[in-house]
Amino acid sequence: MKTVNKSYIGIDLFRIVAAILIIVIHTSPLSTYSEWGDFILTRVIARIAVPFFFMTSGFFLISRYQYNTKKLRIFVKKTMLIYGIAIILYIPINIYNHYFQMENLLPNFIKDIVFDGTLYHLWYLPAAIIGGVITWYLVRKLGYYKAFVVAATLYFIGLFGDSYYGLIKNNSILNGFYILLFQISDYTRNGVFFAPVFFLLGGWTADCQSCLGQTTARIMFVLMMLFMLAEGIILHQFHLQRHDSMYFFLVPSMYFLFHILLHFRGERHNWMRNLSLLIYIIHPMIIVIIRFTAKTLHVQILLVENSIVHFGAVVVMSVLFSMAAVMLWSKITGKKKKQGTEIDRAYIEINLDNLTHNVKVLSKAMPPKCELMAVVKAQAYGHGLYEIATHLDKIGIRAFAVATIDEGIALRKYGIQGEILILGYTPPEQARVIQKYNLTQTLIDYDYAYRLNAQKCKVKTNIKLDTGMHRLGFDVWTDKHLEKEMQNVFSVFSMKYLKINGIYTHLCVADSLAQKDILFTRQQIAIFYKVINRLKKQGVPIPKIHIQSSYGLLNYPELKCNYVRAGISLYGVLSTSNAQTKLQLDLKPVLALKAKIVLIRKVQEGDSVGYGRIFVADKDCCIAILSIGYADGFPRMLSGKEQYVLINGQLAPIIARICMDQLAIDITKLSSICVGMTATLIGRENDKEITAPTVAENAESITNELLSRIGTRVRVKEIKS
């Protein structure tokens, strides 16, 4: 699924905000009205803009897992190119300012190129290059912790050449050091002292996003900003500042702000990046142009003298000009881009309202204190792990189950906070990774528990009991083994590095209401509680218990456990279409599978279609080719099996053999069909519906398999009902 393409829309949007904050710094919108107001807005609050850009670069550039310099080289090259263009762009203004007539032109010019920028705002670009390179090597050579100590020390040194200069000004040795420093760079807010700590925090956040909850991040951000405000006001009041870019509380403020922004994900908008960059580069030019125009037209009172109007004019002009440039640019390069984004070929539609509905219905069917554990293994049964998991997180689900450690890590990277239980086997050597991502590992038998404990790394675990399925679990099924296995279960509770926070079993015929199957399931449940009672008797504190999956809940709703592990029912379907269950819940399917008609053609009587020539037209007919095949997860088994698709609310049969990437349908009897229309292979159109269970049965399988095998080429679209 294309979940990986979900981009950080919070960051993209904040780029624009940050660019406007930089205009704030350069135009002082409140200066006409209040000196303090102006100071607080431009010299404190707006100071988050530049560190934000550093962090964003660090977020995409720095990674502990990056072992080649390719990304770094691309970053440096790109930034240099932008810097070069900006320098040339501003030459006329440099001439106007008599820049080239200054004394010691060459050394000054070099100093400006490397540190200060040839025009006042351009210092950011060399700082980004130097900061990026320094941080990249620091992290690679030292790891995050030591690199952070170095970067933080540099920042600390920088502080005393900036906001805290007043404190050391009178110490001749220290002051001597800074005076020397200022010969090389006018300020300490540069690529050496200022940028690295933010680059590093950006990379750090990218590598381990899981550590922080949204509420904490928001509260902490507000708190840190208040501290920074107080810090700024005090420093200003006592005239300690030589410059006002660097504050102590700026660092934690940025860290928490970034976590807040990371929470918002959506479609990628590259133009926002370009727009913010352009606004950043050109706004000083716009300031000059506005001032010049105002002067020549004698409208300074209108455009320049009122600080808010001036600010507004600069923002509007800068944004408009940048938007025009971005649009022009995308016109020029647009054709090239379209080739790569074939969104409509074959896709699934995910109805998140229905998902919410199913969660509510299932939760209502569960006993009071029981919680829903959402099973999202195999890309959330083919629905797209990112879309499903982040939505469930949003609506309050706090427990997830996956099959593999990689799925668990993916969830953490999407920002999922709650419990994540790995249902399957993970090599014990991975204990450190399990711990790092705060995952919970299933103990599949005693031997496994022993080996995991031997890793000497504290991990959260759930004990699995085999009560009759004979797949994974401690063998408590046979009476003969029970005594020995009980001893094993007891001893697991005393293993030093295993934190047991759950114990569970899995039912293997809970879907059947046949008498013998009910008896078997009851026996499984009885064995499970026998073990629990034995543990209780020995005074072992009982962790969370869970038994039921979807059918377990539907047929044995009376069980009182801590969790129900719901998979297929969460997605609004059952495994088969004729499922008889004790509870009949009003579940709504979450997924629809769709593909485009790419070609319509006439076929004459006697012509064959497709591989193997299994379809031969018995009369002249009209067929359409859909861009979906078995590689997209639509089973080849369905060839020649009277399977239909829906177009415009009409049913059309699939004919011939289903290919890897395409299939053919007969549209002879349908009206007004044309190329580009969408066909529904699973889902509803008007009053007609093709359900996943019926398709699965026709392919001699169950819904679970059909859905979880939907291919990686199939895009995910979210819709609201």
Ligand SMILES: *Cc1c(COP(=O)(O)O)cnc(C)c1O
């Ligand atoms: C897959 C799985 C589930 C979910 O089953 P559904 O029938 O889809 O609800 C629950 N428990 C375990 C152990 C599983 O492997």
